Each structure stands twice: as structure tokens, then as C-alpha cells.
Amino acid sequence: MSRAEDKSEVPESFEERVERLEEIVEQLEEGEAPLEQSLLLFEEGIQLAKMCQVQLEEARERVQVLLEAAEDGTLAAESYEGAAED
Amino acid sequence: MVPGSQHRSLFDQPGGGPVDRGEAISTGEGIEGESGQILTVEQLNRIVRDLLSNEIGTVWVEGELSGIKYYRSGGWTRVYGTLKDAGAEARIVVWEETLSSLPFELEDGMNVVAQADVTLYPQKGQYQLVIRQVKPAGIGELELAFQQLKEKLEKEGLFAPERKKPLPDFPFYVGVVTSLQGAALQDFLDITGRRNPAVRILVAPARVQGEGAAQDITAALEMLQKVEGLDCVVVTRGGGSLEDLWPFNEELVARAIAACRLPVISAVGHEVDWTISDWVADCRVPTPSAAAELVAWPREDWALRIEEMRSRVVRLLAVRLNGLRERVEWFSRAHGFQRMRQRLREETQRLDEALRMLPVGLRHRMEVAGNHLREVRGRLSARISIDVERGSARLGQLQRTISALGPLAVLNRGYAIARRPDSGPVIRDTEELEQGDNLEVYLRKGMAEVRVEGTRPGFETRWDEDDDHVCEEREGK
Numbered sequence: 001m002s003r004a005e006d007k008s009e010v011p012e013s014f015e016e017r018v019e020r021l022e023e024i025v026e027q028l029e030e031g032e033a034p035l036e037q038s039l040l041l042f043e044e045g046i047q048l049a050k051m052c053q054v055q056l057e058e059a060r061e062r063v064q065v066l067l068e069a070a071e072d073g074t075l076a077a078e079s080y081e082g083a084a085e086d
Numbered sequence: 087m088v089p090g091s092q093h094r095s096l097f098d099q100p101g102g103g104p105v106d107r108g109e110a111i112s113t114g115e116g117i118e119g120e121s122g123q124i125l126t127v128e129q130l131n132r133i134v135r136d137l138l139s140n141e142i143g144t145v146w147v148e149g150e151l152s153g154i155k156y157y158r159s160g161g162w163t164r165v166y167g168t169l170k171d172a173g174a175e176a177r178i179v180v181w182e183e184t185l186s187s188l189p190f191e192l193e194d195g196m197n198v199v200a201q202a203d204v205t206l207y208p209q210k211g212q213y214q215l216v217i218r219q220v221k222p223a224g225i226g227e228l229e230l231a232f233q234q235l236k237e238k239l240e241k242e243g244l245f246a247p248e249r250k251k252p253l254p255d256f257p258f259y260v261g262v263v264t265s266l267q268g269a270a271l272q273d274f275l276d277i278t279g280r281r282n283p284a285v286r287i288l289v290a291p292a293r294v295q296g297e298g299a300a301q302d303i304t305a306a307l308e309m310l311q312k313v314e315g316l317d318c319v320v321v322t323r324g325g326g327s328l329e330d331l332w333p334f335n336e337e338l339v340a341r342a343i344a345a346c347r348l349p350v351i352s353a354v355g356h357e358v359d360w361t362i363s364d365w366v367a368d369c370r371v372p373t374p375s376a377a378a379e380l381v382a383w384p385r386e387d388w389a390l391r392i393e394e395m396r397s398r399v400v401r402l403l404a405v406r407l408n409g410l411r412e413r414v415e416w417f418s419r420a421h422g423f424q425r426m427r428q429r430l431r432e433e434t435q436r437l438d439e440a441l442r443m444l445p446v447g448l449r450h451r452m453e454v455a456g457n458h459l460r461e462v463r464g465r466l467s468a469r470i471s472i473d474v475e476r477g478s479a480r481l482g483q484l485q486r487t488i489s490a491l492g493p494l495a496v497l498n499r500g501y502a503i504a505r506r507p508d509s510g511p512v513i514r515d516t517e518e519l520e521q522g523d524n525l526e527v528y529l530r531k532g533m534a535e536v537r538v539e540g541t542r543p544g545f546e547t548r549w550d551e552d553d554d555h556v557c558e559e560r561e562g563k
Contacts, residue, residue: 012372021395023536028402038112038438042403049396055258056389058283060223063275065266066309077288080275 012045012053021048087521099324114459115188118205128208135206138213142204147215148223151175151196165192169200169215177214178202184217190231197223233337235362241338250368251349253380256388259286259380261310261348263303266291270353270374271322277378282385290315294323311347320381321363322374323351334361343367353377360449505527507535523531 006045008050014058030040033041147169154167165180172421178200180192199222202215222230225265239245260278264271290306291298303321310319321343323331333339334354340362343350352367353374364370371377397520477560504525505512513519525540 010443012200014258015254015269018392021392021399025395025398025402031402031406035410038406039405042399043132045399046396049392049399052392053389055242056284056385057391059258059286061286062283063287066288066306066313068309071230075309080287 010051014052017048017052017055021045021052024048092472127211131206131208131211132464134211135208138204138206144201144218146199146201147176148197148199149196151178151192152194154192154194156192156242167194169198176213177207178217179214180217180220184219188220189227190222190234192220194236196230199223211320223262226328228332228335232362235335235337235340236365239340239344239362239366244340245365249344251368253349253351254317256383257285257381259288259315259317261313261316261319262287262289263292263306263319263321264323264374265294268294268324270322272293273324274320274322274374276379277375278382279381281382285382286384288316293333295326295330295333300336302336307346308352309341316348318351318381320347320351320353320377322351322377323355323358323360323368324374331361332357332361334363336362339363340366351377351380398517442514498529504536 003033011020024041028038028041031038061079065078065080067076067078068074092492110150150170152170152175154165154563157164159165163185165178165179165185168175170176185192197505200215200217200219201219202217205214205216206212207214207396221227243249262271262274263275266289275287278287288310290310292302293305294303298387307321308320310316324335331354334352343352343366349368351369351371352361352363353376354363355373357371357372357468360370364491369380369382371414392414501546504527507526508522519525519538519541521538521540524535525538527534528538
């Protein structure tokens with residue numbers, strides 16, 4: 001139980017999520033965890049997979065161009081319209 | 087053609103000093119001859135200097151540099167040294183305006199062709215060459231500059247493997263320094279878009295050749311470092327001549343890349359082109375397309391892998407639950423529970439036997455399993471495959487089996503179970519009892535400790551089958 005609690009915070013990066021998901025599969029494969037913990041692992045695994053799948057969705061504004069506003073040096077980005085046709 | 091070469095005849099004449107002097111005197115006839123005055127050394131040196139300037143002027147000369155010393159005091163740079171060959175040497179001086187136009191540094195042992203003004207340093211009476219232009223002999227000047235800078239940065243440890251930052255395995259946000267008009271950007275975007283549209287690209291525009299390119303690239307790198315969430319930066323341009331690629335060989339750019347807090351991928355030119363940027367970057371790839379393939383990790387592969395892991399999680403749990411269900415069913419069969427619609431007395435009796443046979447805690451776990459299932463199912467989205475549904479159906483079955491078997495089903499309807507204290511046997515017949523016996527009576531909620539005051543034997547409990555909702559449900563499966 002304490003192990004499950006240690007890992008209770010959801011990992012932020014895709015990499016960490018994939019790693020944790022792999023761990024969960026491994027633990028379930030070993031089949032040694034008590035049923036309650038197996039259910040928690042199951043639930044966590046499904047959640048992680050879902051989060052990864054959301055991350056893998058196509059980016060909405062995939063390409064942007066970075067602009068520097070002249071006066072104060074602040075940065076802005078605008079969507080990329082493709083190369084000039086000349 | 088080398089300008090000033092016509093003056094070489096002056097020095098080609100055999101005999102050295104005295105003959106030169108005689109020549110000089112003959113050309114300067116008017117100065118000395120008329121007045122016959124005695125000159126100061128200073129005056130003489132000035133005369134000699136003017137003579138050298140006027141008569142020889144500017145020449146092209148080839149030789150090896152030695153004793154080169156850079157002086158940087160006073161806020162400006164100049165170089166003193168010697169130009170020599172096997173049999174002779176001449177003092178040289180190089181002023182700042184010449185030095186600043188050189189892409190490389192002057193070094194001892196370097197063979198050069200130099201354009202020089204021949205003059206005299208009056209204070210010492212020594213003739214010297216003021217260098218106007220220097221070119222490396224036998225090697226391109228850009229090539230030389232490249233080698234020099236590479237050596238210099240290497241000495242500083244800027245190329246050391248331990249300085250290299252690891253690239254992220256899964257970049258989701260990538261900065262690109264390149265020209266908006268270049269083919270490099272098009273290639274890069276095409277490939278990243280095809281391989282992994284989940285990766286966002288932020289282009290920091292910069293000229294990548296010619297005047298101002300090095301400054302543009304450096305500024306773009308600095309801007310990108312202010313952007314939140316970037317995983318790495320690609321510095322790229324397509325193929326071109328050595329001159330075209332030159333900004334990526336400049337010290338300014340090299341230092342900007344080295345100082346970048348994000349991992350930098352350098353992808354400049356074609357396969358064969360190596361630039362200083364390539365050496366100093368955390369990773370070098372040969373072309374813009376190769377950079378695209380590097381940062382756009384294969385999304386579909388990972389989507390498959392995650393889906394596979396997800397369904398394995400579901401399957402593994404289903405297998406686990408199925409194992410539990412089989413244990414319950416085995417137990418039921420082994421004890422003759424096939425016919426569930428039986429009389430209360432019989433059911434109660436067998437349930438009690440079941441209670442004793444179940445491992446400690448299992449019954450509780452099954453109830454917990456049921457509760458979790460309801461929660462989990464509530465959260466599962468429609469996308470979750472049929473595997474989950476199948477697993478859930480099994481859990482549901484299991485749960486119904488448990489409640490049908492469990493004493494809760496009975497107790498919930500208001501019945502009680504009486505047993506001897508301390509988990510003793512369940513009482514089914516008053517014949518087993520005597521006055522004064524202590525019993526535990528289990529209700530839906532809690533347990534009562536009671537004492538037998540008396541018994542009335544012969545009364546058979548009746549069971550109304552239609553009332554057995556739970557059993558009906560089980561039958562219907």
C-alpha cells in the first residue's frame with residue numbers, strides 16, 4: 001500500500017508517464033499485489049495511458065514563428081503561413 | 087599581378103647596402119648636393135623614409151611569419167613581428183584596420199602573402215613593412231580561419247563530450263533557427279509534420295548567410311531561450327559554398343551555441359560539410375531532413391505501444407478477476423451449490439459453510455472489488471475497448487455471485503444468523519441448544535450477544551421462493 005501511495009502523484013512528462021505505465025504492467029504481470037492494489041494499479045494505468053494518448057494528439061497550431069516586438073523586446077509568436085512564393 | 091613588383095629591381099642588385107645607398111643618393115641628388123648642409127639623424131631618417139615610400143611604395147611579398155606579438159593595450163590592437171624566408175627577414179607591423187578585416191589570426195610559422203607599404207621607423211632607423219593585406223599562402227583564408235577557431239575552441243574544451251547535453255527522448259516543442267525562405271525549413275516542416283504532428287515547432291527567423299547572419303543566428307538563439315517549455319533547438323540551413331556556410335564557422339555563433347541552456351542540434355549544409363557549429367553543438371546531423379527525423383520521434387509507434395500497454399493492463403486485471411471467480415465457482419460446485427433456488431434454511435447452512443471455507447479477508451476484498459469496479463467503470467471513457475467491458479462484466483458477475491453467496495443477502499432481508507461464540511458453529515436446530523447457552527446473533531448491522539431462555543422445537547422455517555430476488559438474477563444469466 002505504501003508503495004502505491006508513494007507513486008500517487010501523477011508524473012508530468014510523457015517519458016515519466018510511459019515509464020510508470022511500464023512499471024504498472026510489470027507489477028500486474030507479476031500478479032503478486034493484493035487485489036485492492038491491483039485495482040489501484042489498473043485504474044492508474046488506464047489514466048496514464050489516456051494522458052499519453054492525449055499528448056500524442058496532433059498539436060493544434062503546430063508551426064509558429066517567433067517575433068520580437070521592437071520597443072520592449074517582448075516575444076510573441078504568430079502562426080506560420082508557409083514560405084513566400086518567390 | 088603583384089603591384090609594386092617593378093620596384094623589386096632595387097633589391098635584386100648584388101652588393102647589398104653600399105650599392106643601395108649609392109642608388110638612393112643618386113635619386114636624391116638635389117637634396118644633399120645643393121645645400122651641402124649637415125643633416126641631423128632625424129632629418130636623415132625622414133629623408134630615407136620618404137625615399138622608401140616614394141620609390142618603393144606598396145609591394146606584395148611572400149614569407150613566413152615569426153615573432154608575432156599582439157598588443158591590445160590602449161583599446162586598439164596591433165601586431166609586431168617579422169616576415170622572413172631562408173636568407174633574410176624584415177620587420178612588420180600590422181595596424182588595427184587590417185587586423186579587423188582578417189577572418190583568421192596571425193601566427194608564427196604561417197606562410198603568407200602580404201601587401202605592405204615599405205617605410206622607415208625613424209626612431210630606430212629601421213625599415214619596416216606596414217601590412218595592408220595578408221593572405222595565407224597555399225591555403226584558403228576561410229579554411230585557415232576555420233582551423234584556427236576550431237583549434238582554439240577545442241583547447242577551451244568547448245567540444246568535450248562531457249559538455250554535451252543529452253537530447254530529450256520525446257521532444258514536444260522544438261525551436262528552429264533558420265531562414266523563413268529557405269528550403270531547409272520546408273524540408274524540416276514536411277518531415278516533422280508527417281512523422282509526428284504532436285511535436286510543435288517554433289521558428290526563430292534568421293539570415294543564414296552573408297552580412298549580419300551570425301548576429302541574426304545569435305539573437306534568434308537568445309530569443310528561443312526565453313521561450314517557456316522548449317525541449318531543444320535546431321540550428322539549420324541547406325547546402326552551399328564555404329562562404330555561404332560561413333556564419334556557422336564564426337566565433338560569435340559558436341559561443342552562442344555553447345552557451346545555450348537548451349540542447350542544440352546543428353544541421354548545416356550537406357553530409358560532407360562540417361562547421362564549427364557542428365562541433366560545438368550537443369548533436370550534429372548532416373542535413374535539415376536528418377534533424378527533422380531526429381526530433382520527430384515516431385508518434386505512431388508510441389501510440390501503438392501505449393495502446394498495447396493499456397490493453398495489457400486491462401487484460402491482466404481481467405485474468406486476475408477471472409481467477410478469483412473460478413475459485414468461487416469451484417467452491418460452489420464442490421459443495422453442491424448448483425441449485426440456488428432452495429430453501430432459506432439450506433441456503434443459510436451452506437452459506438455458513440462457505441463463510442468458514444473462504445480465506446480470511448477474501449470476502450471483503452470481493453466487496454471492495456465490486457465497489458472499485460463501479461467507480462472505475464464510471465470513469466472509463468467510451469473509447470476504452472471491449473476488453474474492459476468484458477473484464478467489467480466478469481467483475482459484475484463475480485460481485486453478484488458474492489452477494490448471492492454472502493450472508494449479506496440474507497441479513498439484508500432482516501434475517502439473523504445465530505452461532506456459538508468465538509466463531510463457533512452456526513445453530514440450525516433448537517435441539518442443539520440448552521437453556522443458558524450463550525450465542526452470537528448476527529444482524530445486518532452488528533452482532534448481539536444473547537442467552538437462550540428456552541426453546542420450542544418442531545417449528546420449520548418456510549421460504550418464499552418468489553421473494554428471492556438475488557437468486558433469480560443469478561438464474562437469469
